[in-house]
Amino acid sequence: MAGRVTESSIHTRVLQNLQRNIQKGEKIQQQLSSGKQINRPSDSPNGTLQSMQLRGETRANNQYVRSSGDGLGWLSTLDGTLSSSSTILQKARTLTVQGLNAGAGSTDSRAALSAEIDQIRSTMIGYANTTYLDRPVFGGTTTGTTAFSADGEFVGNTDPVNRTVGPNSQVRVDASGTAAFGEGDASVFKVLDDISKALTANDMDAVAKGLEKLDTASNNVKNALSDVGARYNRITQMKQSAEDRLLDVTAQLSDVEDIDLPKTIMDMQLQQTSYQAALAASAKVIQPSLIDFLR
Template sequence: MRITTSMLTSNYQSNMTKNLNNIQKIQNQLSSGKEISRPSDNPYKVSRTMQMYTEIGANKQYNENIKDISNWLDTTDTSLNQMGNVFARVRELLVTAGNGAYGGDERKAIQDEIKERVNEMSQILNTNFDGVYIFGGTKTTSKPTIVNSDGELCYADKDGNAVNKTAAGVNIELTNPITDGGTKTINSMEKSGDTVTVIIADNTDPANPVETPVNIDLSSVDLTATPPVTEESLFKIALNAQGFNDDAVERLASMVPSFNALDQMGSDLNVEVSQGVLINYNKNAVDLLEGSGTNVVDTLNKIITNLGSGGDVSKITGECLGEVDDIIKNLLKNRAEVGAMQNRMESAQDKNESENLDMTDILSKTEDIDFTEKMIQYSTMQTVYMAALQTSAKILPATILDYL
């Protein structure tokens, strides 16, 4: 086959283009430090790299979760320690109150201190971490407890009203009673099943107020009716007839969700610390106030009552002392569980950091270049390129006239 000058020139240009493309590719790799710059370079490595970036990003978020929960648990542990100190002091005071030589004045002084301990207990239960009430369950934006006007520790709804369990259901005591502008006031309401009972007190005779229960059946709510039957409309029908205006009724109807406050405060909080691994990390007010089978609120009220005039001192050193011991055991149990969770968080963090290092190493091996190897390749390509230029400089200029 006859080889023409045009064929040599064409092959030369094609090969030189390939050489230059290879040099450019290696230059891009050396400047970026990455093996690939576009999916077409190596689709498998691109897919693998994207997957590794996703996993590393998720792992970093898991690590942030672990750090946040570790701080949360540290705060919880400190609060539980403070509660333990409160009840250790209460126990000490109960033992002291049993001294037969103590009179009414000494017991009154002990009663006053225990009342202050009730306030301190509420303050601890309302501990806030990073804008969240740690003992509020899923009710994290408002205080879980208050001390009412009678000095009793109570659960609280979002508006600061006292919420208490009753034999029939849940009772809400209004911090700011609702009035009709005259002698009638609404101080509380109770929910049992679907029925809300509003207690209206008529204070025409302040010494002998008359209480009238008004029942509202929430099962009658029908949003498909014309007009729709809502909770608010049912409250208006029942309470407008008692002389309360719409503003007062709307305020009362807006408190219906507060009947679920106890369920919210008793809820668990979970966090994901690894793919598919959820950990419950909170202790809530219900765990601490009722977890031992002894109701802390009832015990404290019983202690305060029996320290007053006419109280039974034998209950102080007997029944009440035993209940305080149960409460302290429950606090120690919860604190031990928090300690176990702290250990688990430390273990999870170590595992997370180890996984991050492993995945970063795999990612580096997948997308990063070996600079030594690439420099050798670059030098080789430069040598090939220079050799091609020198060879072409000698061969391509030659023509048949050079041989005549």
């Protein structure tokens, strides 16, 4: 048995179809204006989940890049400081050898060598208190502004300063002050001070012993420099890896979120054509009623 079709049901269905057509056109228009194919979770639940995961990975890799950059700043400071320290210690060794060769020289010449070694010692203390962003790079996690006192005593701590530069990957970005410059009687500052006093006292045996200790102290600085270089290379590689992954994730996120502009424009044009056709068809289907003639 056929169902009864009234003017009212025709009007209702036509309006519903037009409304759906308008809603579809509005969605495409919103995609064009925003440049995104996902403007609310209901647009694509699965795409929304992928987008959230990719954005989380993007934030993590951005943090890795920032941490790597900060770590490279620390290690660059260390590299320059330890290189300068190694160079100036080589000069101190040259002066000490001169003092040994001129053991029977004048008091004034030994005093001049002693004064120059004292200046090197002061310079070394300055190097040992080098800071990066107002934090001593040889002082560990100390809250103070120096790692060594004016007398060359270590006043920092040995707790490492680490930076997370990748998933489950931390790298130390400071250097142990005691490992680089020694401590106690083996401290490079104490060794230089002993050499200076031995030259002043014309104690060549003490100068010779001081030279041996100076060589050991110089090797400690070189070892610290080598370790810094290795960590610098590792962070550089991790930073590059994070940047590469960031590019990959950005491309994946674009595939999930961004619209295909030419295709969307074409869809919009087809939708407009469809809407115009629907309006034209509706005008023919909905004929004037008796009430319209009586108005």
